[in-house]
Each structure stands twice: as C-alpha cells, then as structure tokens.
Amino acid sequence: MSKVDWKIWHKGIRMKIFGKRLLYLGFILFFLRSGIVFALNIYYNEVKISQELKQAFQKYWMLRSKKSIKSLLKREAPYIQDMVSFERYKRYILLYKSTIKKIEVKKVDCPQPFFCAIEFKSLWGEGKKQQIYWFRDLWVKVEGKWYHVIKNPLFFPEIN
Amino acid sequence: MVRLSKFVSLWLGLCLCLALSMSAGAATLSQNGKGDLLLYPVYIAGDGVKTTFHVVNTDTNSSVVAKVVLRSGKYSQEVLDFLIYLSPNDKFSATISYEDGKYVLTSTDDSFCASDGTCASELNPFKFTLKEPCEGLTNDYAGLGYIEVISAGSVDLPKESDGTVNKSDIVKEYWNNWQNFKTGGDIVDSLTGYAEVVLPGPDYSGYQAVAIANYGNNNQLTVSSETKLGDGAITALGDINQSGSLENILAKNNLVVPVSKEAVAIPVVTFPTKLSSCPYLVNGQSTVDNLGPFFAGGDDNTTYTISYYDMSEHSTIEQNPIVSPVPKEAPNTLPDELNLLIVDYPFTNSGGWFKINFKKDVPGAPLVGVVAEFTENGFSFIPYAYDVPQP
Numbered sequence: 001m002s003k004v005d006w007k008i009w010h011k012g013i014r015m016k017i018f019g020k021r022l023l024y025l026g027f028i029l030f031f032l033r034s035g036i037v038f039a040l041n042i043y044y045n046e047v048k049i050s051q052e053l054k055q056a057f058q059k060y061w062m063l064r065s066k067k068s069i070k071s072l073l074k075r076e077a078p079y080i081q082d083m084v085s086f087e088r089y090k091r092y093i094l095l096y097k098s099t100i101k102k103i104e105v106k107k108v109d110c111p112q113p114f115f116c117a118i119e120f121k122s123l124w125g126e127g128k129k130q131q132i133y134w135f136r137d138l139w140v141k142v143e144g145k146w147y148h149v150i151k152n153p154l155f156f157p158e159i160n
Numbered sequence: 161m162v163r164l165s166k167f168v169s170l171w172l173g174l175c176l177c178l179a180l181s182m183s184a185g186a187a188t189l190s191q192n193g194k195g196d197l198l199l200y201p202v203y204i205a206g207d208g209v210k211t212t213f214h215v216v217n218t219d220t221n222s223s224v225v226a227k228v229v230l231r232s233g234k235y236s237q238e239v240l241d242f243l244i245y246l247s248p249n250d251k252f253s254a255t256i257s258y259e260d261g262k263y264v265l266t267s268t269d270d271s272f273c274a275s276d277g278t279c280a281s282e283l284n285p286f287k288f289t290l291k292e293p294c295e296g297l298t299n300d301y302a303g304l305g306y307i308e309v310i311s312a313g314s315v316d317l318p319k320e321s322d323g324t325v326n327k328s329d330i331v332k333e334y335w336n337n338w339q340n341f342k343t344g345g346d347i348v349d350s351l352t353g354y355a356e357v358v359l360p361g362p363d364y365s366g367y368q369a370v371a372i373a374n375y376g377n378n379n380q381l382t383v384s385s386e387t388k389l390g391d392g393a394i395t396a397l398g399d400i401n402q403s404g405s406l407e408n409i410l411a412k413n414n415l416v417v418p419v420s421k422e423a424v425a426i427p428v429v430t431f432p433t434k435l436s437s438c439p440y441l442v443n444g445q446s447t448v449d450n451l452g453p454f455f456a457g458g459d460d461n462t463t464y465t466i467s468y469y470d471m472s473e474h475s476t477i478e479q480n481p482i483v484s485p486v487p488k489e490a491p492n493t494l495p496d497e498l499n500l501l502i503v504d505y506p507f508t509n510s511g512g513w514f515k516i517n518f519k520k521d522v523p524g525a526p527l528v529g530v531v532a533e534f535t536e537n538g539f540s541f542i543p544y545a546y547d548v549p550q551p
Contacts, residue, residue, distance in 0.1 A: 087508075088424050091534045096208060097361035106260065119261055124208075124360040133208040133360055134259045152207040153233075153304045154357070154426065154532055157500035 040065040042103045049108045053116060053139060056146035065100045069093050077140050077147040080159060092155050098125035114141040187374050187395035189409045190349070194218055195371035196311035197389075198353040201430040201528045202498060203230070203256050206303040210257040210358045213369075215271075215309050217246035219350035222314040223330045225341070226351065227381040229308040230256070230265070230290060233498035234300035235436045235448070237293035239263075241383050243312070244271045245279075245334065246351075247325035256290070263290040263302040270327055275335055277328045294438035306430050306498055306528075307355075308389065309369070312381040313341030314348045338380045344394050349373040357541070367541035370528045372409065388435055388451065397433055399453035400522050400549075407433050407454050413524035414515050416545040417503075421511035423535040427544075429499045429516075431455065431462070433526050436497060454526055462494040462525055468514045470507035500532075524549030 040062055044054070056075070063072045069090050073081060076089075100122055107119040118137040125131055138149035150156050187197075203211040217224045223246060230240040244252045254267035266287045273279035280286040290302035315333055317325050333340060342348070353369035376394035381387055389406055390397035398405020410433065419425045433452035440447065450456060494501075505514060518525040524547075531542040 087422060088534075091424055091536070094536075095359050095361075095363070095534070095539060097359070097363050100360070121260075122208075125362070129362065131360060131362060133210075134257070135208060136206065136258065136261070150207070152209065154202075154204050154209065154500065155424075155534070156502075157426065158502050 040100055040103065042105070044105045047105050047108055049105070049118070053108075053118075053146050056139065056148075057118060057137070060148050061100065061103060064093070067093055075148050077149045078142055080147075080150060080156075083158065084156065088155075092150070092152065095155070096124075098129065098131075100124050101126075101130075115139070186345070186404050187372050187376070187406065187409055188404075190371035190373040193352045193368055193371050195349045195351060195373040195375065196347045196377070197372040197375035198307075198309040198351055198369040199372070199430075199432050199528045200307035200309075200353065200355050200369045201367070201530055202233075202304075202306055202357075202428050203355065204304055204357055205256045205263050206258040208360045210255055211355055212253060212255045212358060213307060213353065213355040215244065215246065215252045215351060215353045217248065217250045217350050218352055219314070219348045220248050222316050222342075222348045222350065223247050223250075223325050223333075224314045224348065224350060225312045225330065225334045225381075227308075227310045227312055227383075227387055228254075229310070229387060230302075231305050231308065231432075231497065232293035232300045232302055233304040233306065234298065234496045235294060235438050236432075236434060236497040237291075237300065237438065238386050239290040239293055239302040239305060240265055240288055241387070242272065242288070243275075243334075243381065243383065244269075244309075245273050245327055245330040246271050247327065247330060248319075258303060264288065265290065273327060273331050275331065277331045279327055279331075298439060300438075304498065306432065307369075308432065309351065309353060310375070310377055310381065310387060310389075310393075311347050311351060312377055312379075313338070313343045314346075314350070315341045334380075341380075344376045344378045345374060347376060359539075363538060365532075365538070365540045367530045367543070370410075372406070375406075389433060397435075397452055398526075400524065400526060407452060407526040410526035410528060411524040411549050412527055412544070412546040413518050413549050414547040415529070416513060416515055417531050418513045418533070418542060419505050419507070419511050420533065420535050422508055423511065423533055425503070425505065426532040426534075427501045427503070427516060427529065428532060429494055429501070429527050429529045431494075431497050431499075431525065431527050434497050452526065463519055464492055464494065465517050465519065466503060466514050467517065468506055468512070470512040471510040522549065 042058055060075050073089050102123040103120050105120045108116060110116040116139045120135055122133050123130055138151055139146050140149055150159055200213055226244050228242055228244055229238055232239050250271055252269050252271040254265050256265050264287050266285055267280050268282045268285045270279045270281055272286050293300040317329050319325055352371060354366055356364045356366040358364040379392035396405050398407035400407045400411050402408050417425050417427050434455045435451035437449040529544060533540050533542055
C-alpha cells in the first residue's frame with residue numbers, strides 16, 4: 001500500500017471509529033433524555049383506571065421524578081396554577097430531594113366522574129437511604145383533561 | 161377570746177388575698193425546656209411527609225408515666241391517646257405517617273406499653289390508626305394536628321444492677337400502687353421534647369416542644385376517658401388575665417416572623433386551650449363550643465393585623481392583608497385550633513420580617529407555634545420572638 005493510500009485508509013478507519021463513537025453518544029443522550037435509563041417504574045397490579053387518567057398520572061410522576069417544574073405546574077389544577085407562584089411551587093418540588101423510583105398503585109377511588117383519588121405506595125431514594133412513602137394523590141377533570149391536585153397542608157394550607 | 165392587733169389582722173388578710181389570687185396554680189412557661197406538660201404545636205402526615213416526635217425524661221432517679229394525646233387541627237378532637245412509661249434518663253419516640261389509606265402512629269419504643277405490661281419493640285412494633293375527627297363529617301382530618309404530653313405522676317423505683325429501672329415495674333406500680341406516685345406540684349419537671357417533620361430525601365426540620373413547669377396533674381390518667389388541659393390539675397385552663405393559668409402563661413402578642421430573600425414563611429399558630437367541639441346544628445346554624453375562656457363567644461377572639469418590614473427602606477406597612485385561611489369575617493380571624501397562614505409578603509426580593517398582632521379586649525392570645533420557613537437551601541422551623549402581654 002502506498003503512503004497516500006495508507007493515509008486515506010487510516011483516515012477512513014478513524015472516521016469510522018469516530019462516527020461509531022458519535023453514534024453511541026447519540027444513543028446514550030437519547031436514552032438519558034427520554035428517561036428510559038432512569039425511568040420511574042409504575043405498577044398497577046390490575047387496579048382499574050381509565051386510560052386518560054393513567055396517562056396523566058404517569059406523565060405527572062415521570063415529570064416529578066425528573067423535577068421538571070415548569071411542565072409539572074402546567075399539570076396542576078387550573079385554580080392551583082392561579083393561586084400559587086412559580087417560585088413557591090418550585091420550592092415545594094425541590095423539598096423532595098430524593099428521586100422517586102417506584103410506584104405501586106393500590107387503589108383508585110372516583111366518587112365523582114371528574115374527581116379521583118389514587119392511593120399508591122412509593123419508593124424514594126437509593127441504597128440504604130431508600131424509604132417508602134404512601135400517597136393519596138388527587139385528580140380533577142377540567143374540560144376533558146385530568147389535572148393533579150396538591151394536598152400538602154404545611155406548604156399549601158390554602159389549597160388544603 | 162384572743163383579740164388580734166390591727167397589724168396582725170391586716171397582715172393575715174393580705175396573705176389570704178394573695179393565696180386566693182394564686183388559686184389558679186403556679187404553672188410557668190419553662191425557661192429551660194423542661195416541665196410536666198409538653199405542647200407540640202404541629203404534626204403533619206401525608207403527601208410523603210411524616211412527623212417523628214420524642215419525649216425525654218431527664219430525671220436521673222424518677223420514673224415518669226405520661227399521657228400522650230394527639231388532637232386534630234380544626235376542632236381539637238382527640239384522634240389518639242396512650243400512656244408512656246419513662247424510666248430515669250429514658251427517651252420515647254414515635255412516628256405519625258400516612259399509610260395504606262389511613263393515618264397511623266408507629267413506635268418500636270419500649271416506653272410504649274399496654275396495661276398488661278406488653279411493650280413495643282423492634283420485633284413487636286405498635287401501630288395505631290388515628291381516629292377520624294368528628295366522624296368524618298367535617299373537613300377536619302387526622303393528618304394535621306398537635307400533640308399534648310401530660311405527666312400523670314412520677315415515682316422512684318429500685319434500679320437493676322445496670323442502673324436502669326425495669327419497664328414492667330413501672331407499669332405494675334402505676335396500675336397497682338398509684339398512691340405511691342408523686343402528683344400535683346410534687347411531680348418532677350423533667351420532661352422535654354422535640355419533633356421532626358421528615359420529607360423524602362430524607363430531609364427534615366425539627367422544633368422543640370413548649371414545656372410548662374408545675375402544671376401539676378393530680379389524677380391517675382387512663383385512655384378510657386378523654387383528658388383535656390386543665391382537667392384534674394392544679395393549673396386551670398384559666399383566663400388570660402388569671403396569673404398562673406394556662407391561658408395566661410401561653411399569652412403572646414406581636415409574633416415576629418423573619419422572611420429570608422425569596423423564601424416562603426408560613427406561621428404556624430396553635431391555640432391549645434381553645435378545645436373546640438365538633439360543629440353541630442342549632443336551629444339550622446352550625447355552631448361550635450370552645451372550652452377555653454379566651455375563645456368563648458366565637459372566633460372573633462382571634463383577630464389579627466400584620467405589619468411588614470423590609471431590609472432596605474425599613475418601611476412599615478400596616479394593613480389587613482388577604483391571607484389564607486380565608487377569614488370567616490372581616491377583619492382577619494384565625495378560625496381553627498391549628499392555623500397555618502400564607503401571607504402575601506411584599507418584600508420577597510430583599511427579605512425582612514413581619515409582625516402579627518392580636519387585638520381583642522386584652523392584648524395577646526394564648527398560643528404555641530413556630531415559623532415554617534422554606535428557602536432554596538431547604539426548610540426549617542424557627543421559634544417565634546414575641547411580646548408577653550402586660551396585664
């Protein structure tokens with residue numbers, strides 16, 4: 001192989017390797033962004049829940065696990081969005097320092113077609129600091145869309 | 161017949177007057193954090209939040225039996241009560257949380273014993289469901305409330321070879337030999353306490369319980385009947401002008417609430433002497449009875465105004481702000497036993513402080529409380545600075 005041929009061949013190999021690395025990096029970034037790698041696992045254990053509510057619930061808690069505050073606030077009930085400033089909501093979300101890892105839905109109770117309570121057990125944190133917390137998550141349907149209702153008497157006494 | 165001189169008669173009369181004026185008892189707000197009555201202004205459970213509270217017996221010789229009472233935030237309803245048996249230098253802990261559809265109290269502490277001497281342990285945790293206040297017919301609920309710890313009595317018992325007192329001995333002595341317990345003004349003022357509100361993180365903030373010394377319970381306390389503050393004690397519920405009464409020693413005014421830059425400060429104001437009943441209908445009108453003399457006659461007893469102060473201009477504004485909870489009637493009132501205020505503080509860019517003033521026929525209100533402050537660094541409970549109302 002001539003010197004020039006070798007250079008071209010060598011460059012080609014380097015481009016190939018670089019290209020592959022770029023591709024792998026792309027995949028990693030895609031998985032990270034999509035949340036698949038650090039996904040929150042939600043189990044329904046054959047609990048009956050409407051598809052719309054299920055999607056809203058999953059989306060909310062996925063965003064909560066990533067602490068996507070702006071997107072989360074848009075999913076709170078409209079009257080909560082009016083009452084609560086972004087800064088206060090942000091403080092509230094950031095209070096929960098560890099990450100939610102797993103949700104097991106135990107019960108869905110809808111006393112009205114537009115109002116449901118989802119009872120679930122959740123696992124937060126990693127390793128030795130993992131802790132279990134139970135939630136009674138409230139949801140309200142407004143103009144065909146399900147919204148989350150915060151219930152935290154210390155931080156949002158006016159909503160409570 | 162012996163005739164007393166005018167001087168002696170006058171002196172005796174004076175002593176008698178003094179004795180009568182002190183008949184409410186000589187309870188004091190403890191300056192060292194120890195007493196025989198502890199008040200925890202707030203517990204919260206739910207939305208991932210738990211509250212763990214602790215009671216410490218600091219006496220090195222006396223065992224103390226105390227009654228723990230959890231009360232709901234709106235109508236002061238008893239949601240759980242139990243006895244704890246504290247040996248010398250002992251500590252009791254329990255956690256209030258939301259679990260599987262109900263509010264529960266859990267403890268593995270061996271100071272938590274049944275009357276048969278069975279005590280909680282790691283292998284045998286005690287878990288009790290908190291009762292729904294007012295039978296679930298109101299918007300009061302067991303997940304938000306306050307706690308009372310009342311010393312029933314104290315006793316000195318023989319120690320084991322390791323210097324500790326056997327728990328079952330304390331339990332047996334309490335139920336079989338109550339007459340051996342020191343009561344009233346003789347109970348040791350040895351209890352101190354604190355609570356931690358815990359969030360997933362885990363992160364927590366704690367506060368110290370308010371301690372009253374020389375509260376002086378006289379009767380053997382049980383869980384078969386409700387114990388209200390002032391029942392069977394040398395200290396009366398009072399009224400706010402009666403020296404040594406509970407309402408008098410808890411009276412405060414001009415609560416100082418510091419606000420850091422960009423922080424959210426939520427004053428917690430609890431009225432432990434209010435002791436409301438569940439609302440009932442009289443002639444179609446919902447009405448509530450309040451046991452505490454300060455609160456007799458309705459909610460207008462707890463009217464307040466707020467003055468704001470900022471960092472840079474030192475300016476002050478006094479107004480009747482729109483706050484939560486929404487006042488039942490103008491001017492602003494605090495309608496519940498336990499009140500959490502959201503105040504529209506105008507100087508969030510710089511921070512500063514504000515002052516809560518209570519106005520009624522008498523200055524001040526009988527309360528306990530803390531400020532819950534949320535900053536970008538986390539949250540903390542800050543005790544109030546305040547004025548003690550002068551008679």
